Every structure is written in C-alpha cells, then in structure tokens.
Amino acid sequence: MNKKILALDFGGTKLAAATLISGQHQWQNTRRQLSGNSPNATTDLEIMRSLIRELLGNEKPLAIGISFGGPVDAKTGIVRLSHHVSGWENVPLREILEAEFNVPVRVDNDANVAALGEYKFGAGQGCESLFYITVSTGVGGGWILNNRLWQGTQGMAGEIGHTVVQPDGPLCLCGKRGCVERLASGPYIAQQVRQSLTEQSQQGEIIRNLVNHQLDNITAQIVSQAANEGDELCQNAIKLAGWAIGVGIGNTANLINPQRFILGGGVTKAGDLFWHQVRQISRQTALPEVDFEIVPAQLGDEAPLWGAVALAETALEN
Amino acid sequence: MNKKILALDFGGTKLAAATLISGQHQWQNTRRQLSGNSPNATTDLEIMRSLIRELLGNEKPLAIGISFGGPVDAKTGIVRLSHHVSGWENVPLREILEAEFNVPVRVDNDANVAALGEYKFGAGQGCESLFYITVSTGVGGGWILNNRLWQGTQGMAGEIGHTVVQPDGPLCLCGKRGCVERLASGPYIAQQVRQSLTEQSQQGEIIRNLVNHQLDNITAQIVSQAANEGDELCQNAIKLAGWAIGVGIGNTANLINPQRFILGGGVTKAGDLFWHQVRQISRQTALPEVDFEIVPAQLGDEAPLWGAVALAETALEN
Incomplete structure (x- = not known):
C-alpha cells in the first residue's frame, strides 16, 4: 500500500x-x-x-x-x-x-x-506544550498546547516579535516602540550597530576591520563574529538582542506556562553571549515558581x- | 433523580x-x-x-x-x-x-x-478562547483555549500581573521593575498617589479633601472617585493603570490571539477614563491584523x- x-x-x-x-x-x-x-x-x-x-x-x-x-x-x-x-x-x-x-x-x-x-521530529519531542521562536529577519513563533497547534482565533498567535518590552525604545516598522523584533532581529541588530559606529567614531575597531570600514556590509552574523572576537560595541548589541528575547520569553512563561521554549533562526547562532543573556533575563522575568526550559531548535x-x-x-x- | x-x-x-x-x-x-x-x-x-x-x-x-x-x-x-x-x-x-x-x-x-x-455563565458565553483578567488587590487571570481551561504545564498560566511592561519602572514586590501589577493593582495605585501627594504639595486638592488630608486613608476606589471629580493627579494614576493593562492585553493578543478579554475586579469599576485607556493602548499595542474584544466581567x-x-x-x- x-x-x-x-x-x-x-x-x-x-x-x-x-x-x-x-x-x-x-x-x-x-x-x-x-x-x-x-x-x-x-x-x-x-x-x-x-x-x-x-x-x-x-x-x-x-x-x-x-x-x-x-x-x-x-x-x-x-x-x-x-x-x-x-x-x-x-x-x-x-x-x-x-x-x-x-x-x-x-x-x-x-x-x-x-x-x-x-x-x-525535533527539539520538542515528548513535550505537551511548547513555544517555538525563530529569531531571524523577523521574530515570530508557533504554539503547541495540549499536544496540538494553537493558531489563535484568527491564526495570528505567536507574534512575540511584536510584543512591547521597552515602551520608550526605538521605533519598529510596525509603528510601535521597543518591540522584541526591533531589538533582536538580524537586520535591526545590524542597523543598530551601524548607527552606533557612526555616532561613536572611537569604538568598534574589530567590526570596522571585519568589513573594511564599509559599514553597509555589516550583517548580524558579522556583529556576532566581532562580538566573539571581543568587540565591546558588538557585544552590547548582542546582549540587547538577548535581553529583548529574554524579557519576551519570561513574560510569555508567566502568561502561558509552557513546558519548553525552542529557539531557532540565524541570530540564535550568535553563541554563548546571546544564549547566556536569554537564559538569565528570562529566568529573572518569570516568576520563581514558573519553570521552563530553553533549547536550540534541531531541524534548522x-x-x-x-x-x-x-x-x-x-x-x-x- | x-x-x-x-x-x-x-x-x-x-x-x-x-x-x-x-x-x-x-x-x-x-x-x-x-x-x-x-x-x-x-x-x-x-x-x-x-x-x-x-x-x-x-x-x-x-x-x-x-x-x-x-x-x-x-x-x-x-x-x-x-x-x-x-x-x-x-x-x-x-x-x-x-x-x-x-x-x-x-x-x-x-x-x-x-x-x-x-x-x-457570564461574559464569555459562546467564545472558543478568552482570557479573564482580574484587576484587584493583585492582577491575575485565567485562560480558556479551545473551549477548555488552559492552566499551563505547572498550573501557573495566567500571571499577566507579573509580565514586565516598563523595565525601568517602579519596583514590584516580586523583585522586578514595571510589572503590570505594580502599575495597575488597587494597593499600588493608592500607594503611587500617596507618594505623588507627598512629593507635590500643590496638587491633588480634590483627593486631599476626600480623605480629610489623611493620606493613609487613600484607596484605589477613592482615587477613582477623585479622578471622576476632576483631580488631575488621580486621573494620571488611573491612566497609568489603564496603560499597563492595555500594554499587557496588547502583548497577550499578539502572543495568543484569543477572541475576547474579560476584565473584572474593583479597579475595573474606575469608569470611562480607565476603560478608554485600556482599549486605546491595547489596540495600539496589538498588530492591526489582530482582532479582539474587551468586555467587563458579568458575574462579579x-x-x-x-x-x-x-x-x-x-x-x-x-
């Protein structure tokens, strides 16, 4: 058959x-x-x-x-x-x-x-409830609750990227300030670093050299690389992204109390600095009684x- | 039988x-x-x-x-x-x-x-998905998703009161800054007004008279009354509470996309100023494509x- x-x-x-x-x-x-x-x-x-x-x-x-x-x-x-x-x-x-x-x-x-x-088939096997988050060009997600997809009443659930975590923060394309996506998506990380480099001419030597002083060539991946090589300005950009994802996850844990968060997308390949920040800030943001795991996606x-x-x-x- | x-x-x-x-x-x-x-x-x-x-x-x-x-x-x-x-x-x-x-x-x-x-039996009849929020001594809630209770993997779901909406805001009992509960619960509304009256001796004439200048007697209910009688300082306190609930609801709508939010508890009796603020800020915080209703609880x-x-x-x- x-x-x-x-x-x-x-x-x-x-x-x-x-x-x-x-x-x-x-x-x-x-x-x-x-x-x-x-x-x-x-x-x-x-x-x-x-x-x-x-x-x-x-x-x-x-x-x-x-x-x-x-x-x-x-x-x-x-x-x-x-x-x-x-x-x-x-x-x-x-x-x-x-x-x-x-x-x-x-x-x-x-x-x-x-x-x-x-x-x-991946990092969520055996879970009853999980929230999958992709941190890439945008920041979005999908829910499994009670062993099935939860799409929301209009299919719009999962938009963690447009939850506000810094109401006086920078302006997002969606019109609000301080969305998770505005602080943590790849293009915005690159934009933020470009802007900081323009404003602070003494800083960011490592990343400036990595792109041969062509700031337009900066991507989130290069920001990660520079951060890992010790560029403080880039480390701060990665930390800010991790902070935003961390507050978003902590708030979500308090609201929905899922068993596991699964993180995928290019920005999550930024390394230990990013992951440490996400884990620390989400743990601080969630109530002490609210347990959860944060694991990397497996299926890419x-x-x-x-x-x-x-x-x-x-x-x-x- | x-x-x-x-x-x-x-x-x-x-x-x-x-x-x-x-x-x-x-x-x-x-x-x-x-x-x-x-x-x-x-x-x-x-x-x-x-x-x-x-x-x-x-x-x-x-x-x-x-x-x-x-x-x-x-x-x-x-x-x-x-x-x-x-x-x-x-x-x-x-x-x-x-x-x-x-x-x-x-x-x-x-x-x-x-x-x-x-x-x-109340304001959620006929809904498949809803979030009930009580704004009272504390701020908490309960979920109905797919026509049944969603309690979270440890029974901790619904803690909207301890989602962070103002990371540089005032310190909450839970140890974090700018939780919804720290900005919108009854006791904190009263505390905030007492503090403002102490700091700004020229303001709040209406509420000062309502409590015969005994600031310890201020409650959130009296703050609402003074706000409705035109006390600007109290109006700002109610607006701040409505703002916090509004951001919390907008963020929650983006994350879970439920059909309806039901608001109960003493603070929700503050009147039009509170409800207008909640509706406006939650609408601004949610993505334009994310629809939802906000209605008062019916069962008290x-x-x-x-x-x-x-x-x-x-x-x-x-």
Whole structure:
C-alpha cells in the first residue's frame, strides 16, 4: 500500500518539496529551487509542480502538507498573502492541490508548521506544550498546547516579535516602540550597530576591520563574529538582542506556562553571549515558581518541511 | 433523580457555598461566612462543612466543584498553599471531600475557576478562547483555549500581573521593575498617589479633601472617585493603570490571539477614563491584523462559585 507523504515548503523565495514514507524519520527524496526573478504565485506554483513531478512521477501521495511563508487561514487552506511574492492574495492553495491530486491537503504558515516539525521530529519531542521562536529577519513563533497547534482565533498567535518590552525604545516598522523584533532581529541588530559606529567614531575597531570600514556590509552574523572576537560595541548589541528575547520569553512563561521554549533562526547562532543573556533575563522575568526550559531548535531550515509531514499526517487522522 | 451541584469558594478569608440543579442558571441556595480571626485550614474546613450541612442536610450532591484562593494542583486537587490562611500547605482537598461525600470533586485556583465561570455563565458565553483578567488587590487571570481551561504545564498560566511592561519602572514586590501589577493593582495605585501627594504639595486638592488630608486613608476606589471629580493627579494614576493593562492585553493578543478579554475586579469599576485607556493602548499595542474584544466581567464576586459549578459538571462528563 502507498504510504508516501508529500511535504511542500513555499518559503518566501525558496521552494522545497520532499517525500517520505509515513512513519519513517528520514527523507526519501528532496528537491529545492529558488523562485527566481520577479516571481509570482503562478510561477511559484509551476516550479513547485515540476519539483513534485520529479519526486513522484505519476505516483499519488497519501496526503500533502504545506508550509507557507505568509499568513494562511489554516481551516480553509486559503493563503491570505505573501510578503515576498506577489499574486498570493486569497489563493485557495489547499483546494487547488486537492483538485490536482485528489488526496487530503493541509496548509499552515511557516512559524506554526515549523513549531509542529520541532514538536514531532525535533527539539520538542515528548513535550505537551511548547513555544517555538525563530529569531531571524523577523521574530515570530508557533504554539503547541495540549499536544496540538494553537493558531489563535484568527491564526495570528505567536507574534512575540511584536510584543512591547521597552515602551520608550526605538521605533519598529510596525509603528510601535521597543518591540522584541526591533531589538533582536538580524537586520535591526545590524542597523543598530551601524548607527552606533557612526555616532561613536572611537569604538568598534574589530567590526570596522571585519568589513573594511564599509559599514553597509555589516550583517548580524558579522556583529556576532566581532562580538566573539571581543568587540565591546558588538557585544552590547548582542546582549540587547538577548535581553529583548529574554524579557519576551519570561513574560510569555508567566502568561502561558509552557513546558519548553525552542529557539531557532540565524541570530540564535550568535553563541554563548546571546544564549547566556536569554537564559538569565528570562529566568529573572518569570516568576520563581514558573519553570521552563530553553533549547536550540534541531531541524534548522528543514523545520517547515518536517512540520509539513506532521501536518499531512494530521489530515490522515481525521 | 438527584441533580444537585455543590459549589464551594475558599476565597482567601471569605467562604461561600451554593447549590443549584444541574442545567439551571440560578442558585437554589447560597451561604457565606468570613474565616474569622486567626483562621487556619482546619477552621476553614469546619466552617465550610457547617455551610454545606445548612445547604444539604444529609442529602448527597451529584458532584462538587471548588474554587480555591491560592495555587492548586488541579490534576490531583491538592492545594499547594494559601497566601492568606495558614495550614493549607499540601492539603489534599479533593481527596478529603471525595472521602466525605463519595462523589466526584474538582478543585482549581480562583482565577482559573472564575475564567471558567465567565465562559460558561457570564461574559464569555459562546467564545472558543478568552482570557479573564482580574484587576484587584493583585492582577491575575485565567485562560480558556479551545473551549477548555488552559492552566499551563505547572498550573501557573495566567500571571499577566507579573509580565514586565516598563523595565525601568517602579519596583514590584516580586523583585522586578514595571510589572503590570505594580502599575495597575488597587494597593499600588493608592500607594503611587500617596507618594505623588507627598512629593507635590500643590496638587491633588480634590483627593486631599476626600480623605480629610489623611493620606493613609487613600484607596484605589477613592482615587477613582477623585479622578471622576476632576483631580488631575488621580486621573494620571488611573491612566497609568489603564496603560499597563492595555500594554499587557496588547502583548497577550499578539502572543495568543484569543477572541475576547474579560476584565473584572474593583479597579475595573474606575469608569470611562480607565476603560478608554485600556482599549486605546491595547489596540495600539496589538498588530492591526489582530482582532479582539474587551468586555467587563458579568458575574462579579460570584464568578468563582459559578465556575465551581462548571468545574463540577466537567467531572460528570469524564
């Protein structure tokens, strides 16, 4: 009997597809491709169809799970929009693929699907409740409560990046001051360091040398590197990011009391300075009676694909 | 057939018991009594037993639900402690009453039980997800998610009062700065106004007259009254409280995206100034896509008793 699960990841401008045999914990086959220049929903879908043909030929999967990089109505499987690719407004992605393949299809946004992936196959195995947080270009997350996804009444749960932790802090793109994302996301870490270097011409020798004094080339990754090499200005930037994530986690622990926090995304690779700060500040922010663990994500960029497998499998349970 | 539900409320130093016929929405009978001087767990239990005898005689209820004013392990029904009454450490309240009455008993802490009460009988009817917040001597709350209580992995969920919204704010009893409770609870509102009046001898004429210049007599209720009569210093205190609750609600909406927030407790009776501030700041703090309602609690002091009925009924479903 056919037991093949098809997992799809519409990851902004990166498309990926993979198959595995239901119940197994390794890929049978994977395919990846970039969206290319001026992509839109139609070209994305065409590329994805060709990846699927390479993986499956004419074979039919048992079910399809999809991670989508943007807001989705998980109940209906209708994509609301993509922030990166045009033409995704109100596309009934689930219906389209159910019509093409005549098998159950489930769709959810990437943060929720990644949370499900870590829960089922990664750092969240054995947990009843967890909050998965990605600290990357943005800061977002996904909830598992009572062993299932909690998406919120409109599918908007998990926006820890736009909780306010410093009301008199710097202005975020969302219009508020002192959001977690404004203090901890990769682009904002880089921006903050660039600004400090412009204002304080005597500081940051290490990072200035790392980018040959081309401040525009500064990224959060280079800030981490400079911090690890002893650049004090960069260490302070990493500490501020860790502080913001720490307050966000501590507040969340008090509100929801989940068993575990799982942290993924590029910024979490900043090293001990970041992790120490996150652990210390979150512990200080949570009430003494509120216990929790903070662990690194295990699945990296594959979390959405693994989560898509888990999502497809929920379709088979129903 | 006997369909009588017994609801008990160990509310700090106030004890209450009530009966109703399962399925009905009005009390058959209620009894209330204060714990009295130097109460302890044994005297509290004796008073409660006498209230129950008055209500039931020798009749047996179908099930018993209990709201307890302190941390409880809801799975086992063991009280951890009471902050108001001594001797409650590790008392197996559920087991004691199951042994005495030989019927199913369920126990949970008052914030969770009140949330359940509002969900089943009050301002949360018809909601799938809600957060009940009481703003009173302390600030706490209880969650309904997916039509059931969410207590957290250790039963500690709902502590919105100890989320930090102003990291450089005043010091809270919990050791942190700028907790919601430190800015919005009744006693802290009164303390803040007393301090401002001491520091600013030209201000607060209205409230000074209301307490005949005895600043020790200031309560949050009197602060509200003075604010409503035009006292600017008191208006600012109420606005600060509303701001803290507003940021707390906005952050919570972004994190969990519940359908409705229900606000109860003495401070929420402060009037339009408070409610306007809560609504405006929470709307500004939540992302534009995150919708929610904020409504006043409907059950007042009876929320824990009504919730105890709902809790007892869950015991009958299992």
